[in-house]
Amino acid sequence: xxxxxxxxxxxxxxxxxxxxxxxxxxxxxxxxxxxxxxxxxxxxxxxxxxxxxxxxxxxxxxxxxxxxxxxxxxxxxxxxxxxxxxxxxxxxxxxxxxxxxxxxxxxxxxxxxxxxxxxxxxxxxxxxxxxxxxxxxxxxxxxxxxxxxxxxxxxxxxxxxxxxxxxxxxxxxxxxxxxxxxxxxxxxxxxxxxxxxxxxxxxxxxxxxxxxxxxxxxxxxxxxxxxxxxxxxxxxxxxxxxxxxxxxxxxxxxxxxxxxxxxxxxxxxxxxxxxxxxxxxxxxxxxxxxxxxxxxxxxxxxxxxxxxxxxxxxxxxxxxxxxxxxxxxxxxxxxxxxxxxxxxxxxxxxxxxxxxxxxxxxxxxxxxxxxxxxxxxxxxxxxxxxxxxxxxxxxxxxxxxxxxxxxxxxxxxxxxxxxxxxxxxxxxxxxxxxxxxxxxxxxxxxxxxxxxxxxxxxxxxxxxxxxxxxxxxxxxxxxxxxxxxxxxxxxxxxxxxxxxxxxxxxxxxxxxxxxxxxxxxxxxxxxxxxxxxxxxxxxxxxxxxxxxxxxxxxxxxxxxxxxxxxxxxxxxxxxxxxxxxxxxxxxxxxxxxxxxxxxxxxxxxxxxxxxxxxxxxxxxxxxxxxxxxxxxxxxxxxxxxxxxxxxxxxxxxxxxxxxxxxxxxxxxxxxxxxxxxxxxxxxxxxxxxxxxxxxxxxxxxxxxxxxxxxxxxxxxxxxxxxxxxxxxxxxxxxxxxxxxxxxxxxxxxxxxxxxxxxxxxxxxxxxxxxxxxxxxxxxxxxxxxxxxxxxxxxxxxxxxxxxxxxxxxxxxxxxxxxxxxxxxxxxxxxxxxxxxxxxxxxxxxxxxxxxxx
Ligand code: BES
Ligand code: ZN
Numbered sequence: 001x002x003x004x005x006x007x008x009x010x011x012x013x014x015x016x017x018x019x020x021x022x023x024x025x026x027x028x029x030x031x032x033x034x035x036x037x038x039x040x041x042x043x044x045x046x047x048x049x050x051x052x053x054x055x056x057x058x059x060x061x062x063x064x065x066x067x068x069x070x071x072x073x074x075x076x077x078x079x080x081x082x083x084x085x086x087x088x089x090x091x092x093x094x095x096x097x098x099x100x101x102x103x104x105x106x107x108x109x110x111x112x113x114x115x116x117x118x119x120x121x122x123x124x125x126x127x128x129x130x131x132x133x134x135x136x137x138x139x140x141x142x143x144x145x146x147x148x149x150x151x152x153x154x155x156x157x158x159x160x161x162x163x164x165x166x167x168x169x170x171x172x173x174x175x176x177x178x179x180x181x182x183x184x185x186x187x188x189x190x191x192x193x194x195x196x197x198x199x200x201x202x203x204x205x206x207x208x209x210x211x212x213x214x215x216x217x218x219x220x221x222x223x224x225x226x227x228x229x230x231x232x233x234x235x236x237x238x239x240x241x242x243x244x245x246x247x248x249x250x251x252x253x254x255x256x257x258x259x260x261x262x263x264x265x266x267x268x269x270x271x272x273x274x275x276x277x278x279x280x281x282x283x284x285x286x287x288x289x290x291x292x293x294x295x296x297x298x299x300x301x302x303x304x305x306x307x308x309x310x311x312x313x314x315x316x317x318x319x320x321x322x323x324x325x326x327x328x329x330x331x332x333x334x335x336x337x338x339x340x341x342x343x344x345x346x347x348x349x350x351x352x353x354x355x356x357x358x359x360x361x362x363x364x365x366x367x368x369x370x371x372x373x374x375x376x377x378x379x380x381x382x383x384x385x386x387x388x389x390x391x392x393x394x395x396x397x398x399x400x401x402x403x404x405x406x407x408x409x410x411x412x413x414x415x416x417x418x419x420x421x422x423x424x425x426x427x428x429x430x431x432x433x434x435x436x437x438x439x440x441x442x443x444x445x446x447x448x449x450x451x452x453x454x455x456x457x458x459x460x461x462x463x464x465x466x467x468x469x470x471x472x473x474x475x476x477x478x479x480x481x482x483x484x485x486x487x488x489x490x491x492x493x494x495x496x497x498x499x500x501x502x503x504x505x506x507x508x509x510x511x512x513x514x515x516x517x518x519x520x521x522x523x524x525x526x527x528x529x530x531x532x533x534x535x536x537x538x539x540x541x542x543x544x545x546x547x548x549x550x551x552x553x554x555x556x557x558x559x560x561x562x563x564x565x566x567x568x569x570x571x572x573x574x575x576x577x578x579x580x581x582x583x584x585x586x587x588x589x590x591x592x593x594x595x596x597x598x599x600x601x602x603x604x605x606x607x608x609x610x611x612x613x614x615x616x617x618x619x620x621x622x623x624x625x626x627x628x629x630x631x632x633x634x635x636x637x638x639x640x641x642x643x644x645x646x647x648x649x650x651x652x653x654x655x656x657x658x659x660x661x662x663x664x665x666x667x668x669x670x671x672x673x674x675x676x677x678x679x680x681x682x683x684x685x686x687x688x689x690x691x692x693x694x695x696x697x698x699x700x701x702x703x704x705x706x707x708x709x710x711x712x713x714x715x716x717x718x719x720x721x722x723x724x725x726x727x728x729x730x731x732x733x734x735x736x737x738x739x740x741x742x743x744x745x746x747x748x749x750x751x752x753x754x755x756x757x758x759x760x761x762x763x764x765x766x767x768x769x770x771x772x773x774x775x776x777x778x779x780x781x782x783x784x785x786x787x788x789x790x791x792x793x794x795x796x797x798x799x800x801x802x803x804x805x806x807x808x809x810x811x812x813x814x815x816x817x818x819x820x821x822x823x824x825x826x827x828x829x830x831x832x833x834x835x836x837x838x839x840x841x842x843x844x845x846x847x848x849x850x851x852x853x
Pocket of ligand 2 (some may be wrong): 298
């Protein structure tokens with residue numbers, strides 16, 4: 001059953017020709033660019049010489065120095081086939097492209113306009129074919145020499161590798177770069193711009209002195225310190241933890257305001273969305289600053305996991321992304337409490353990846369087919385992919401995991417490989433690693449059910465697993481599921497036993513013997529630190545959960561216990577709110593001192609999107625929202641005598657970037673919202689005061705968000721003040737859009753009015769996402785007739801401008817089919833209409849999958 005225009009993993013064949021060397025000459029003019037490329041190729045197998053190319057105007061072509069005529073090759077929309085190619089083929093093409101009107105932000109494109117105009121590339125996954133004809137697939141590795149030529153109004157001319165020459169041509173100039181490392185075309189990059197640069201150096205453990213450069217506009221240059229420090233920290237961390245040192249003399253990062261993703265790991269020349277590189281305490285919240293650090297680390301870590309060892313084909317995307325996310329989570333965890341790091345990663349996984357896995361866009365971590373590869377940069381590939389590596393790393397333990405990754409780099413440096421290669425290298429110390437391949441092949445979130453029996457001094461833990469059967473895939477099989485389990489004394493809270501259980505059948509029992517129980521019911525803690533990405537249904541009583549919060553020594557499961565109780569309250573399985581609020585009242589004061597960030601996170605309530613997952617049919621967004629609002633109010637009321645004091649105990653102090661200070665700021669914002677919900681006397685003035693006295697953006701934006709959410713009289717004044725203060729800071733204005741759009745009290749008409757403003761630029765993905773993501777996070781508004789109209793109108797518009805962004809926006813509607821019949825009918829009608837007007841493969845693939853749900 002092969003559907004046309006679908007690509008299948010099973011159809012993989014190795015490349016017919018390899019490319020020894022690429023000589024690229026990119027010349028930029030006022031309204032177009034000319035790309036002159038010479039590919040030195042060598043035959044590896046029987047077959048045709050095929051070069052991919054999209055939207056290229058072919059102006060000349062030569063083979064081994066001889067000009068080709070139309071009958072020597074075949075050219076269509078997607079590829080160029082050269083007939084009768086000899087085994088040694090030097091192919092030269094001259095093409096014209098128009099970066100100036102490229103709104104897809106893939107290939108070479110213009111970002112910004114006027115004085116700020118610059119030209120940057122985005123090649124992953126298949127953008128290089130929009131620059132020149134090329135065997136644009138990750139398993140073709142070549143040496144690149146890139147000459148970039150442009151008008152002198154663009155003094156910054158960059159490409160991968162080392163600068164080997166610069167030259168003056170009157171009004172124009174050029175630079176020649178040489179990248180000695182063999183790389184796939186998706187890692188190619190060049191930049192033509194007028195940027196300032198921040199420089200620093202780093203000496204690797206191998207003694208190499210590396211020049212570090214971050215390029216940004218003059219106005220933004222002072223916002224690069226956080227990223228620069230993060231880069232140095234990442235370089236050190238990778239040496240210490242994986243034995244990986246940097247391999248070129250230069251590492252460059254370029255910031256652009258127009259970028260589809262967060263950032264891109266091009267060899268030696270990363271290109272970053274400004275939102276992921278520019279940050280100061282005055283212009284970015286703690287979360288944004290933390291994100292800058294982790295994105296810098298992520299892209300840097302790709303130098304080994306992705307660039308030096310790359311993917312054989314795009315089905316293996318998780319090979320680099322899952323592993324690199326896992327590495328980056330480890331790095332981030334070293335800069336704050338481990339518990340908070342894990343809570344954040346798991347909360348994100350549950351809110352986004354579990355939802356994806358539960359809907360019509362569910363797919364295995366290693367997909368077996370796709371129509372548009374851009375649609376597969378998903379939560380499943382990234383986050384579930386990272387969880388699989390984490391399970392393996394935990395199973396192996398520190399030492400064997402390190403042996404395994406050393407072996408992986410030793411075997412595969414300079415190669416394009418598969419998940420099987422990765423698992424094989426990691427399994428040298430423990431063959432059980434190979435069983436984890438099943439996790440890469442099967443979609444759907446496994447559910448684990450469990451309980452326990454007590455018999456004298458013996459406790460038996462009974463576990464079973466079940467994964468839903470996703471249409472179009474084989475029936476699910478049992479997966480290896482590590483379940484980290486601890487047993488605590490039910491009275492003293494003493495830790496009696498701990499073990500990593502491995503459930504690798506449909507059901508199994510695990511016995512703990514000789515426990516000093518003394519007739520007291522123990523407290524069992526399973527899936528500690530979220531040892532596997534599963535939905536857990538364990539027979540905890542509500543009292544067990546609250547004892548867990550008190551006894552657990554592992555912060556993640558303390559948080560999880562509170563979450564489980566909150567879920568029970570929200571789903572009507574429990575109505576005893578006091579159990580929760582009594583616990584919070586007891587634990588918060590101590591935690592406020594020890595780990596204020598964890599204290600803040602204990603107030604987490606699952607998002608409406610996440611709660612919607614409990615429904616397979618007749619999902620009613622208003623009901624879910626009402627339950628959630630009621631719970632928030634209930635918690636605030638029950639804690640009303642204490643929250644004011646807690647808030648006051650956290651006065652604003654001079655800014656510091658430490659885990660404790662960040663935790664205090666987050667907790668202060670959480671408490672401000674609680675105090676407003678409890679309607680404490682004077683509380684409004686606290687909000688205004690916090691804004692006025694703010695030492696940093698987290699405090700300021702936290703206060704503004706609270707003022708808007710609670711409709712305070714002066715909210716509008718502050719909204720205007722914020723805009724005035726930061727009108728020249730694009731990223732801050734993005735938060736200005738987002739903070740308003742996200743507030744429940746701002747309706748669809750209001751969001752629409754934001755989208756009609758002159759400063760709402762449809763060509764800038766960051767700006768577009770502010771309102772659409774906000775709407776998607778408010779299901780009662782999203783799934784209304786008005787909300788859907790706004791959302792689908794935007795989708796149709798984006799489909800024509802930027803298909804990658806459009807299909808990501810669309811993917812947030814995955815679970816539409818769980819709505820009640822009348823709402824479902826509206827969505828269906830709109831999906832069909834979109835199917836009729838959409839042009840991009842990206843949007844069409846998702847619409848089709850969604851309509852088949
Ligand atoms: N390789 C990706 C960037 C990318 C993805 C480019 C898809 C083109 C298409 C990069 O390494 C990445 O994963 N970036 C993430 C951030 C990261 C911290 C998870 C992103 O851009 O969101
Ligand atoms: Zn990545």
